[in-house]
Amino acid sequence: MCSNNGMYENYSDRSARNNARTPTPTHIYTKGSCSHSPPTERPNPMDKTQLNAQKNIWRHDLKTADARSASGQTTQNHDLLQKLYNIANRRSKGRTTPNKPKNFHIFTDGSKTKEGTGCGVFSEDLNIHISKPLGEHSTVFQAECVGIIEACNAIKRRQVKHENILILSDSKSVLQALDSPKLTSKLILECHQRLTEVCEEDNKVTIQWIKGHSGSRGNDAADELAREGSATPAYGPEPIIPLPVSYRKNQLSQNYKQLHNKYWVELDTCRQTKEILAEPNTKLTKILLRTPRKQLRKLVGLMTGHNTLNKHLNNIGITDSPMCRACMEAEETTKHFLLECKQVEVYRNKYLGTPNTLKEVFSNLKTLLGFVEELGWLE
């Protein structure tokens, strides 16, 4: 049985950040792109084969990404113009010492470590010490939200009425989400509902931002309880809180990245390129895509071996000899040109130093292009 008793019906509504994408082989990229789109977004209603294929990919990838909440994570827009509680999430107002004295101070916090996620609630005034494990897959945002919900539940259990209550959280994003006039996250909606219920007991509730790890005893205690929660195994099947879309998208991206790496490693061809790129390299790809076309042609030529050096020209029947034009001692390959040829050693030392591997040469494209353009062998 699920330990959350049906609470926390949703994840955060924060939009997923797009991961930097390495240009992937077309079949992997197409599959990855399809899996990010819900099957209801029909590219062509007439093409049922395409639609069914897309649905199958979507279902399969949800399984592999362990995303068990395929639908219903988001809620329809809710107008939250009327709030019975106050929110103080600006730095100027977010001091640990409130302007007006409050009867009860309650500190909440969320924590995510390698072991898991958890939330903590601490109040000396109300004698609250809650440490709740939230499983492996929840986000910090979700943990912070659940912390506030648990704080409200604890206040209700203690039947607090006609009091001034200050809830202190170090999550600006949760406070901003609560402050927004509209929301689409069920978890934030639940937060709002619990806070409203506390206010309806004739309590004056303020929820305020506090700087994390700022030496506040209450915040430190809540942090400690949250860490304790994150280190404790959660009871019941995962996910304890339905997974956010951002998490699901991230899992899918990771899956396709692994697929791309495996495809590259197992590929029988591209021997020379693999000497430079042992695995797909997002950073190098981004730099190459920003490089002017003329220079990009030379760099790709050197990486693939398909260039105007004698070895390749001889392979395709343009020159009679594959031998090096400078030393005539070895075949004029990329490796000979960039690493071995004694006759161009002066220029190599000037631009590249004394590299031992092609990978080392390609670690600085600017000096590599300087060397190539000085010699002009790839013009």
Ligand SMILES: [Zn+2]
């Ligand atoms: Zn040579």
